[in-house]
Amino acid sequence: MLWASGANYGLRRTVPHLLGVNIGFGSLILLCGLGLGVVFETFPFFQTFLKVAGSLYLLYLAYRIATASFGGEARAAKPFSFWEAAGFQYANPKAWVMALTVMSAFAVPQLSFIAKAFLITLVVMMVNLPCISVWALFGTAISRFLKRPKVLMSFNLLMAGLLVGTVFLLF
Numbered sequence: 001m002l003w004a005s006g007a008n009y010g011l012r013r014t015v016p017h018l019l020g021v022n023i024g025f026g027s028l029i030l031l032c033g034l035g036l037g038v039v040f041e042t043f044p045f046f047q048t049f050l051k052v053a054g055s056l057y058l059l060y061l062a063y064r065i066a067t068a069s070f071g072g073e074a075r076a077a078k079p080f081s082f083w084e085a086a087g088f089q090y091a092n093p094k095a096w097v098m099a100l101t102v103m104s105a106f107a108v109p110q111l112s113f114i115a116k117a118f119l120i121t122l123v124v125m126m127v128n129l130p131c132i133s134v135w136a137l138f139g140t141a142i143s144r145f146l147k148r149p150k151v152l153m154s155f156n157l158l159m160a161g162l163l164v165g166t167v168f169l170l171f
Contacts, residue, residue: 001080002132004065004159006139007146009079014136020085021132025099026125028089032099033117047096054093055167061088062167066160093170 002021005014039046080088089095102124108116146152 001061001065001159001163002135003139004068004156005079006136006141007143007155008068008139008152010143011136011140013079014140016082017080017085018129018132018136020080020082020087021089022125022129023082024086024089025095025128026121027086028095029099029102029124030117030121032096033103033120034114050091050096051093051170054091055170057088057091058163058167062160062163065156065163068156094166 002014002017005017102120103117106120108119111119142155146155
């Protein structure tokens, strides 16, 4: 999604999306570290609900990406906002799996669970931001090749198709 945003809107307009992903994912990790993950282990229905809701949202985002280059809509389209990107982390099944895995994999026995949650969240956010920035930067770099409307439309359809493909992998 950051790759497509960088390609369609440039790096400057993608920054809120980038920061939303980082802050949203960081807050998700922190909540898992503070005990929210236990809710999913106790009530497996919530995991199924998250998978379905997240998949539907991924399909909606694929639609937004696919239609970003159609006709005059490309000028009117806007990148994801900070809040859309941050909120998406809570609907993203992949983010939940990563957050729960990070909290269970990196044990720091000398620390309380609260200190451990904050430390792991801080480290993940510091590593995450430069890593996800690469996607946006790459998208921005290839944007010069996407000047022709048909090429941009093909690119957006490919990105949307890949996003739809991830939904099938969830099931």
